[in-house]
Amino acid sequence: MESTRERWSSRSAFLFAVIGSAIGLGNVWRFPYITYENGGGAFLIPYLIALITAGIPLMILEYYVGHFTQSAPPIAFRKIWHRAEWAGWFAILLIFILSTYYCTIMGWCVNYLYYSFDLGWGNTAESVKAFFNNDILQLSSSPSVLGGIRLPIVFGLALVWLWIYLSLFKGVETLGKIVYFTVIIPWLIIVIMVIRGLTLPGAIEGIKFYLTPDFSVLLKPKVWLAAYGQIFFTLSLAMGTLIVYASYLHEESDITVNAFLTSIANCLTSFVAGFAVFSTLGYLAQTLGVSVKDVTTSGIGLAFVTYPMAISLLPVAARFFAALFFLLLLTLGIDSAFSMTEPVVESIVDKWGAKKKYVLPVICVLGFLVGLPFTTRAGLYWIDIADHFITNYGITVVGLLECIIIGYVLGAKKARSYINQVSEMKIGIWWDIFIKFLTPAFLGTSLVFQFVNLIKKGYGGYPIWTTYTGMGLIIFLALTAIILAKRKGAV
Numbered sequence: 001m002e003s004t005r006e007r008w009s010s011r012s013a014f015l016f017a018v019i020g021s022a023i024g025l026g027n028v029w030r031f032p033y034i035t036y037e038n039g040g041g042a043f044l045i046p047y048l049i050a051l052i053t054a055g056i057p058l059m060i061l062e063y064y065v066g067h068f069t070q071s072a073p074p075i076a077f078r079k080i081w082h083r084a085e086w087a088g089w090f091a092i093l094l095i096f097i098l099s100t101y102y103c104t105i106m107g108w109c110v111n112y113l114y115y116s117f118d119l120g121w122g123n124t125a126e127s128v129k130a131f132f133n134n135d136i137l138q139l140s141s142s143p144s145v146l147g148g149i150r151l152p153i154v155f156g157l158a159l160v161w162l163w164i165y166l167s168l169f170k171g172v173e174t175l176g177k178i179v180y181f182t183v184i185i186p187w188l189i190i191v192i193m194v195i196r197g198l199t200l201p202g203a204i205e206g207i208k209f210y211l212t213p214d215f216s217v218l219l220k221p222k223v224w225l226a227a228y229g230q231i232f233f234t235l236s237l238a239m240g241t242l243i244v245y246a247s248y249l250h251e252e253s254d255i256t257v258n259a260f261l262t263s264i265a266n267c268l269t270s271f272v273a274g275f276a277v278f279s280t281l282g283y284l285a286q287t288l289g290v291s292v293k294d295v296t297t298s299g300i301g302l303a304f305v306t307y308p309m310a311i312s313l314l315p316v317a318a319r320f321f322a323a324l325f326f327l328l329l330l331t332l333g334i335d336s337a338f339s340m341t342e343p344v345v346e347s348i349v350d351k352w353g354a355k356k357k358y359v360l361p362v363i364c365v366l367g368f369l370v371g372l373p374f375t376t377r378a379g380l381y382w383i384d385i386a387d388h389f390i391t392n393y394g395i396t397v398v399g400l401l402e403c404i405i406i407g408y409v410l411g412a413k414k415a416r417s418y419i420n421q422v423s424e425m426k427i428g429i430w431w432d433i434f435i436k437f438l439t440p441a442f443l444g445t446s447l448v449f450q451f452v453n454l455i456k457k458g459y460g461g462y463p464i465w466t467t468y469t470g471m472g473l474i475i476f477l478a479l480t481a482i483i484l485a486k487r488k489g490a491v
C-alpha cells in the first residue's frame with residue numbers, strides 16, 4: 001500500500017501546494033479587516049504570538065501525522081489510536097462544507113470578473129452596494145426567505161468545480177506543477193496592486209490607518225480570539241489538508257523547516273496584501289473627501305463593495321485593475337479550494353480502496369449540489385452563519401482533539417523524537433509544552449468563551465433559530481463522522 005502512494009515530485013512542489021492552500025481569500029479580505037477591527041498595528045502582536053504558540057506547533061503536528069502514518073486523516077488518526085478515526089472524519093466533513101461555500105464565493109468572483117470589463121457596479125457607494133445586493137445576490141430579506149436559486153452564481157459555481165476537477169484528476173504529480181502557477185500568479189498580481197496602491201494620492205492615510213497601533217486592545221479577550229481564529233483559518237489548520245499533503249511526502253522528508261517556511265510565507269503574504277488594500281482605501285477616502293474609517297466595511301463587503309468602488313475611481317486603466325483584482329481572488333482561491341477537495345477524496349480512497357478517478361467526480365458533483373443552497377437569494381446569510389460555526393467551533397474542536405490524541409494518547413515526546421529524526425531543524429521540549437498544555441488550554445478557553453457568548457446572544461443578529469441550525473449542523477457532522485468511523489473499510 002505504502003509503496004504505491006502518490007508522491008510530490010519535489011520538495012518545492014509540496015511547499016508550493018501548502019502555501020497555495022494557506023494563501024487564499026483569507027489573506028486578502030479577512031486579514032486586513034480583522035487587523036483593522038482589532039487595533040490596527042497592535043493586532044500584529046497577538047497575531048504573531050498566535051502564530052508561534054498555536055500555528056507553528058500545530059502545523060508541525062499535522063505534518064507529523066501525515067508523514068508518519070502516510071494516510072489521510074481518518075485512517076491516520078486510527079493508526080495512532082484505534083478510537084480516533086471519527087476525529088479524522090469530522091475534519092473531513094467540516095472541510096467538505098467549507099469547500100461548498102468557499103466555491104460559492106469564488107462563483108461571485110467569476111461574475112465580478114465578467115462585469116469588470118464594463119465596471120458594471122458603477123462608482124458611487126450606492127451603486128456598488130446595490131450591484132452586490134440586487135444585481136449579483138438579489139439578497140432576500142432574511143435567512144428564512146430562500147427565494148430561489150441565482151443562475152449566474154450557479155454558473156460561476158459550476159465553473160469553479162470544473163476547475164477543481166481539472167486540477168485534481170491527473171493526480172498529485174500534476175498538482176505539484178499546477179501550484180507553481182496558482183501561487184506565483186497571485187503573488188505577481190499582489191505586487192502590482194501594492195505598487196499601484198502606494199502610488200495613489202491618499203495612500204499614506206490608508207497605510208497609517210492599517211498600521212497605527214492601539215495598544216489598549218491587547219487587554220481585550222476578543223482581540224486574542226480573533227488572532228487565534230485568523231491563524232487557524234489562514235494556515236488551513238485542523239481540517240485535514242495539511243495531513244493529506246504531508247502524507248504524499250517521502251519518508252525521509254523534513255517536517256519542521258517546512259512548517260516554518262510555509263507559515264511564514266503565508267503570514268508575510270497577508271501583511272503585504274494589507275498594503276495593497278489599505279493604500280487603495282486611503283485613495284478612496286481622499287477622493288470622496290471622507291476619513292478612511294468611513295470607507296471601510298468589514299467582512300465580505302470589503303472585497304465586493306468597497307474595493308470595487310475604489311477601483312472604479314482609479315484615474316487610469318480602471319477596467320484592467322478591476323479584472324486583475326478578481327483574477328487575483330480567483331487564482332488565490334483555487335488552490336485553497338482544491339486543497340479542500342483532495343482530502344475528502346483521499347480519505348474515501350484510503351478507507352475503502354475506491355478508485356480516485358471515480359471518487360473525484362462524485363465528490364465534485366456532490367460539492368456543487370450541496371453548495372446550491374448558498375446560491376439562493378438568502379445565500380449570503382447562510383454562508384455567514386455556516387462559516388461562523390465551522391471556522392469557530394469546528395476548527396477549535398478538531399484542534400483540541402489533535403492535541404489530545406498526539407499529546408496524551410500517543411505522547412508528545414514520542415512524536416517529537418520521530419519529527420527530530422527526519423527534520424533538519426530539531427525542536428525542543430517547548431513543542432511538547434505547547435501541544436500538551438498551552439495550545440489546548442487556549443483552545444478550550446476560547447471554546448467556552450465563545451459558547452457562552454453564543455448562548456447569550458445568538459449569532460450575528462439573525463433570528464435565534466439560525467443559531468440552532470448552525471449548532472445542529474456541527475452536531476450532525478460529528479454524528480455522521482462517528483457513523484463513518486464505525487463502517488468497515490477495506491484496510
Ligand code: TRP
Pocket residue numbers: 021022023024025026027095232233234235236237239241336337339340
Ligand atoms: N487558508 C485558506 C484561506 O486563507 C482557507 C482555508 C481555511 C482552508 N481552512 C482551510 C483551505 C482548510 C484549505 C483547508 O483562504
